[in-house]
Amino acid sequence: MKPRKPNSRDKILAAAADVAREAGPGNLSLDAVANRAGISKGGLLYNFPSKAKLMQALVEQHLRDFDNALEEVHSADGRKNLLSAYIRLSVEECQETEASASWIFSAIAEDPEFLTPLKTFKRKLFERLKAKTPDLKALLVTYLAIEGLRSMTLFEFHTLEDEERQLLIDSLLSLAGADSNIAR
Amino acid sequence: MKPRKPNSRDKILAAAADVAREAGPGNLSLDAVANRAGISKGGLLYNFPSKAKLMQALVEQHLRDFDNALEEVHSADGRKNLLSAYIRLSVEECQETEASASWIFSAIAEDPEFLTPLKTFKRKLFERLKAKTPDLKALLVTYLAIEGLRSMTLFEFHTLEDEERQLLIDSLLSLAGADSNIAR
């Protein structure tokens, strides 16, 4: 659709995420982002005419990326089990230290409305999962547990040990009916 | 210990939570809190010599309240099943619209370090649960699911319908304590 922007926008978005992670979500200022991206503040405001637009773009890019990644993982194992693909992708995402989407906190502080696209995205994804998962109870429990894992990563609660974490993931995958093997 | 402070402090704390909820976590300013509490900014800074102290107190009070409530619920049913008490309390907490601890976002924006007490509290509570719950897998899954529920409440993702929510809760409680059934 759009003719592949010259990566200035992407550089800025990445810089914003970096600043939020490293300087804290409360210190995501335009100056800081511009510095981090290696461009001037004027240049930043040329690409994103307001801070609000920047935040919006951050959310949208995140959603696009996640959606693409999900499609990829799902296709890679023959479009058999969407829930298990969702779980595996989410777990993977939670392990990348570089991810740490703490820019979300900046967005909320700026204006909670920025999360609206995220909400509808989540709701739609859940509907999709519901349509494709026979066991509603298992879906509910695993979906919420993944949401919990995401939350704990975001807040950097290090409540679980590595083994506990692994045991959890195994349990979730088996609840999701991975490998055509349905437990209990 | 302390001779029951004249509830100015409590009033301020409550006001802070209100402001965060109503004006958004990014607009939790000392002026706003003072206005809301019906005292002057000077008075506020007398009770909490800095914004940081206010945030800290907010976190500490939350932890104290949760701990007391847990103790109460746990005692009320004969100290039989800590996990199930934890689940019931958390679910209840998530239903109170008045709760909506969005002041947490303000605290994070201010300085992520404010969550340190919360982290250690959670870790300790989890250890306690682990010691008292025979089925580790069930504990992991239910604990994480509750964490997910909390997260969804906090972010106001309304992904689940009421029935789905109820089904989830029933599943979690049955996973937690196979013995007694739930009346609700």
Next chain:
DNA sequence: TTGACAATACCGTCCAGACGGTACAGTAGA
């Protein structure tokens, strides 16, 4: 009993700094 002092609990004002955003002149590459 009273007067002196002090601690408590606040009020109201002021200020320096940070931040978002504007304006605009200049410039290097396609």
Next chain:
DNA sequence: TCTACTGTACCGTCTGGACGGTATTGTCAA
């Protein structure tokens, strides 16, 4: 020439917090 910036200067607003003042209550010696 147009696009995509850079760089600088600047403005208005908001915010934390320092500070000086004040009203009320308590304490205690004379």
